[in-house]
Structures are given as structure tokens and as C-alpha cells.
Amino acid sequence: MADVPPPQRPDPASASTGTPAAAPRTGGAPDRGPDSGGDSRLRWIIGTVVAVLGIVLAVLTYYDSHRTTESDLDDKASAEKQEKGPALEVTGGFSWYGPAWYASRSDRISFKDRYSEDTVWELFRPSKVTPVGKTGTSIVVESRHPTTVTVHGVQVRDRHCEAPLDGSALSPPGIGDGGSDAPPVRMGINLDSGRPVTRDITDDEGLGGPFSKQFTLDQGDAQEIQVSFRTERQTCAFRADLLVTSQGKRHTIPIPVDAPVDDATTDRSTGDAAEPDYTFRVTAPAPRYARAYRSVRVGDDTRIDWAVKEIDAKDLTPDGTELSYSPDSATAAP
Template identity: 45%
Template structure:
């Protein structure tokens, strides 16, 4: 709650070097945060092999959300200023995080790429098939779970069998993509 994102792998398919300049948020529409009930399902699969991706984050509470780097403590820091060069057949993972502490928002996101002398905005996530332009994707995020009246998490007792249990939504914190109950931190 309060955070969503996407992880994509970008592969260069052109003969010349491709530059990734960053990302942008468009079509941002926000309203009061959602209330009601939050349900946190169990994690699926293992984490796979750890490779350092390019990380960018956006605060949707900002008047003009811009791509930001993360500081050493994992919080949004300075604007993202890096450029990632990919030669033909090179690939790189990008992780995008979008967060809001006060609102419920829908939006689109795009990767800003220079290729073959042209600057392009490519939707995140995107799949190119047979030269067709990728479909757009609408992201959604809402304020943290403390605003909810009820919350349910899995008990985590087994990888194959699990049950939901009701918890105080004010005691939930994000642990990666999952919500876990704390002792009222």
C-alpha cells in the first residue's frame, strides 16, 4: 500500500547504441485515498538471482513527479541523472517505483529512449510484436494501509497451505511487495 511499480528488461535491437535517459509519469489523476479493506496475498515463487538493476522512483504526491534515484537508506533522493547506454543485443533490468502517502492515483509511465537519432517515449511495461506499437498500461496506487478499516494477511505458516487472518491495518508495513503485521511501530 502506498507503493506500486514495475520491473522491466530493456534490450537493444538496433545496430547503433541506444541511450536510456530516464522515465516519466503522464496522465496522472489523483483523488482521496481509498478506504475499506486491504488483502495481502502470499508471495509467489522465489526471488531468483540477484542482479543490480537500474532503480528509479517517483513521488506522486509531488506537484510534478520526476524520476528520482534512491539514497542509501532506500528513500527517494535526487532527480535521476544517469544515462544507460545499450549496444545491440545488450539488455538491462530497470525497476520503477511509484509511491503516494496521501492520495489514490492512476497514471501511465514511459521510458525515455534515444535510438537511431530519435527520442522516443516507450510505455512501461511494453512488448513489441512484429513492429507494432505496445499497448499502454494504467498503474494504480493508493495511500498506506493505515487508512483502511480492515486488513487481512496470510499467516505464512507454510509455502503450500495458508490462511488469511484479520489484523489491525495500522500495524501493517511494507516488506518488499508484501504487507506484514508489526507490533505497532
């Protein structure tokens, strides 16, 4: 016969209240007691702080991303604007010192007895005389595009030519080499060619083969260029452009006859700002001239002045693009 457990005595508390006694715990989490409410509040506070920090970080990240995007768009718009503008900025150089002779169609030129160092050059303005055999200029180019700019050479356009000027020949004061801090890139054009192309300058100052010294400039880089235009047969008026490429696109930059060293050039006769002249003029040495003149230095060591003296025009002989002066001792100017 199976054992029968003894009857259990009723719990006095439950007996007195009529409430069943709680079953004894046999497992699970222990009773946390009176501090469990404080732990919940702490967890709620920590969770709230973490959530707020997450929102703040998300807002800051969005703002920074938005600001960076706007900055990138502004930079891109600025770069595109620069790309649409001129590839090069052109200012005056220092290495070009001009031809040895000038010519005029007129055989009657009047002169003062004496000129100062500054006023003597008024005689050689393009409106009065034309360079003989060779004209040109020196310019400094600075890259303005954000991308690399490559300079390939020069093109001649709007060329109009006629017979050489044979009225009067006039030599300017000797000034020597214009000087330059760094050697310029030199190039030349033969205007007597049916299709003038840019050529190298040889060691003896002649024209060599096709131009081989193409160069590139990054944004802000600068380089001086000296370009000359030559003729042995005619008088020519023309314009010229630099040929450059940037981002695969071809650009032409007009070359001024006398580029200003500063942002503006001044008309000496009026003192007002003047637009640069873009029309070059040059005349070949004529077989003979009606009259010829030389600029002669006068005065003492305290002051440099110049006078213009007539010489025998028969002492001038054309030699390619040059005029050779070989005076006879009996007719030589003082």
C-alpha cells in the same frame, strides 16, 4: 683526269630473263624467311586471349560491384527499417517483488479457508486490490536499433488521483527478493510531486536526487530496469514510458505493469493470450482501515498452503509510503 670505274658485267640470270637484278641489301631488318607467318599467328592468338581475359575480368568486376551495391542497399534498407521501429524490446524482469500491503475500497472481502501457492495470488489481482504506498515493475530492455540507444529515465502521463482507499488492507504471502543475475538499474518517481521526475534510489530505499545513472545500449545489448512509483497522500492511476534517444531522436517506450517473460502473456482465468496492462495503480496508506487481513502460511513441510486471517485494523499505522503492523499480543492473529 678522273678514274672511270670499269664496266660491270651483266648478271647471267637477269640477262636470261630480262629482269633487273635486285639491289644488294645495305641495312634494315634481316629477311625472316619462311617462319615469319607462324610468328604472326602466334602473336594474334596471344593478343586475342589477352583481350578475352580482359573482357571477362571487366564483366566479373562489374557484376561484383553491382552485387556489392545491391547488398549495401539491402543492408541500408534493413537498418533504416530497424531505426523506424521501436528502439527497445521489452520483456519481463525478475527483481521486482511487489509491495508489503494492498488495499481495497470495500470493507467486505470473502475468503476461502485455504489457498494453494498459485491460487492465493488471485486475491491480489489489480481488479481486486491496489498496492499500498508503492507500485512498480521490473523489465528487461534489449536494443533493436543499429545505432546506440541511450536510456534517460521515465515519464508519467495520464495521471488521475483521488483520496486513499480505506476499506480493507491485505498483506500478501512473503516471497522475499525476486532475485536477479545482475543488479538492475533502479529508478523511482514521486507521484505527489507537481512535476514527477525520475530519481535515484538511495541506500535506505528512499528517493534521492534526479536520476544520474543514464546508460547506453548497442544493438543486441540488454539491461534489467526496476522502476517504482510512490505516494504518501493519494490514490493514483497512470501510465509510464521509458525516455530514450537514438540518432539524436527522442523515443518513448510504454512500460507494461506486468511484462511477459516470453513473447506473450496468458490470462490465467481463460488460458488465452492477453494483452499487457499499461495502467499502474497505487494508493497511499490510509490513516485507518475498516478491516485488515494477513496471509498466513498453513500446512506442513510437504505442502505450502495459505490462509487469510483477519487482524485488528487498529494495529496498522501509516509510515510514509509504508504500513507498519504492530500487533497487540491480545489481538495478534495466529
